[in-house]
Amino acid sequence: MKYSYLVPSERISSIGQGCMGIGGEFLRDESKAEEHVHALEVGIDLGLTFLDTAEIYSDGYSEELIGRVAKGKRDKLFIATKFSPENSSYQGVLRAAEGSLRRLQTDYIDLYQIHWPNPTIPIEETMSAMEKLVDEGKVHYIGVSNFSKREMIAAQSSMNENRIVTNQLEYNLFDRFIEQDILLHCRKEKSLVIAYSPLDKGRTTDGDLRRKLLQELSNKYEKTPSQIALNWLISQPSVVVIPKSTNLEHIRQNAEAAGFEISDEDKLRIDEVCTAMPIYISPQEIRVSVSGEGGRSVYQTVEEARANLLRLSPSPLELAEFIRQAEPTKPVRVIPSIDTSDGYTYDLVEGRLRYWAWVLAFNGEKPVPAYVRYD
Secondary structure: OOEEEEEOOEEEEOEOEEOOEOOEOOOOOOOOHHHHHHHHHHHHHOOOOEEEOOOOHHHHHHHHHHHHHHOOOHHHOEEEEEEOHHHOOHHHHHHHHHHHHHHHOOOOEEEEEEOOOOOOOOHHHHHHHHHHHHHOOOEEEEEEEOOOHHHHHHHHHOOOOOOEEEEEEEOOOOOOHHHHOHHHHHHHOOOEEEEEOOOOOOOOOOOHHHHHHHHHHHHHHOOOHHHHHHHHHHOOOOEEEOOOOOOHHHHHHHHHOOOOOOOHHHHHHHHHHOOOOOEEEOHHHEEEOOEOHHHOEOOOOHHHHHHOOOOOOOOHHHHHHHHHOOOOOOOEEEEEOOOOOOOOOEEEEEOHHHHHHHHHHOOOOOOEEEEEOOO
16 A cells, blocks of 8 residues: 655555445444444555545544444554534534534544635634644644635644644545645645545546547556556645545555556656536526435525525535635536526536525626536
8 A cells, every 4th residue: 555644753545435325324224233334444464554534424424434433443544533513612513523423433633624624704703723732732733624725824824833733635536626626735844645536436438539548547457447446646736536435346446546556657648638617507497306325415596595594604605705816716516417408508516505606796797616527
């Protein structure tokens, strides 16, 4: 297994195990608990000892299952978890940490992360609570997730003694948005990027030309296209990956993705071919689905988004203010509409909160940045 260093005295497996979906998506599902526990244990035996979860995953049940897995081998594992943005107040962070510690059945969290930034709560308040947890020995390292360069700088500046050692961000051969600025910033600050969805939820990449290249390299190196993709990602400075799988063969393949070297020439070919450029689409061309992924409710109208009856935190209006400040905004994801009779050209599949925030920020008059997935 290849390893990456958080600090000179602490290393983690460069390929870990993402635990979104372990024990259910956003709702608790005990029907496959034994299968999921076994999958995690197989991964650990193969060297995938870095486990990443969150309090929101399966409403805390993911943490409970990791707690089961960790019994008798806690010192061999590096466990990371995250608290939700609505818990970003000083007391909220402390309560969330206690809940995670209880569910994980451990007295310390290796890496504690802010899942999403919350502009309604001063970052100084949030980071003060994080430092208290470190001082008490309940947390070893502090990380963030989905933070922009500006947000990361603000969070680091607000701390007295500790350093942000990670930023967890989506990064794969389809979505390379972080290469605009945050990836370089993390390298400069010696913070690891934890790449979530490194295989784009099993799709790896899109387009005939990109797939043809990955298949060619797959044949050359006698590895799967997914292994080529993972290997390319961890060959980038300061990048580790957390693919999620409960398929035992896929877990084995994930572990073996660190066991070979892609030539510099082939890395350059991947870099040049496997990139998706966002386009800008009028909000009037985008249809918002009735239900969200993982059973989450979504807003259907701008009025609903403005009212925020689902009490999303940050709310679409709060995020809209952030967008108006010209911070680079991660594109939403859309697919071409099959039925265009009602005037919609695309269906929104990811980034519903960002979509409504963008609409509110510019009164629906400015095109939305979007990645289009055609297949």
